[in-house]
Amino acid sequence: MLDLMWKGALIGAGATLAMDLWAVVLTAVFRQPKPNWAPVGRWFYHLKNGRIFHQSIADAEPYGQELALGWIAHYAVGIAYGIMLTLMVGPAWLASPTLLPAWVWGLVTVAAGWFLLQPGLGLGWAASKTPNPNKVRALNLAAHTVFGLGLWATALLIA
Template identity: 65%
Template sequence: MLAIILKGALIGAGATILMDIWAFLYAVAVKENSPNWAPIGRWFRHLGKGKVFHTDIGLAEPYDHELVLGWIGHYAVGIIYGIAFVLMMGEGWLDMPRFLPAWIFGLVTVAFGWFLLQPGLGIGWAASKTPNPNKVRLLNLIGHTVFGFGLYGTALLIA
């Protein structure tokens, strides 16, 4: 069981790394800023204090190390997703990874962002309070598709 959990952690970390590479390349290609993990770090900090939903995370009490906490939280969630996915799929999938289940799982994980994180940050359900919610939603779906590719690709590398 420990071996499966460790492989799941590696797969989740690998998928998160691929997602970050994609986000960086996208930001360079369209000349936009890369994702800022500081607001997510602030959200994680307040989550630990029992506050889940904010009207505007920018108005919440700041934290000196929120950028670092945001990155740690980002990777922790990716690793947890990897472990959960591998535990759901079992050793058979680890022995012979298949893309479709990884892609579906990656797409399903976007729901946590749309219905927990984004409202928690104060940007609405599925980014409904942002200037261009459909763009955010599309980028979320693409990013989580890349995460699914990362689950599959990392599993192939360690199989």
């Protein structure tokens, strides 16, 4: 079990890195704004007080290290997803990784962003309160597809 968790952590970190590299490409090629992990850090900081949902995370009390906390949380969640995947698929998949389970899991993980993080930040369910929710949703699905591909690619590297 520990071996599955250790490999899952590596797979999750690699997939999160793939997602971050995708964001760099979107910024360089398509002029998309860089991800800002500070609001996520502020949101995680306020979880200690039991506060999950905010009207606007920008109005919540700032935390001095929120950008660092946001990056840490981003990778911690990606690592947790990698561990969950390996525990679900088991050692046989790790020995010979296939794309489908990783890709499907990558897409499933978008639900946490749509139904927990985005409403928690005050952006509404699935970014419904943003100026262009369908664009945000499409970008989320693309990023989580890249995350799924990253899960698979990293699993292939360590197999």
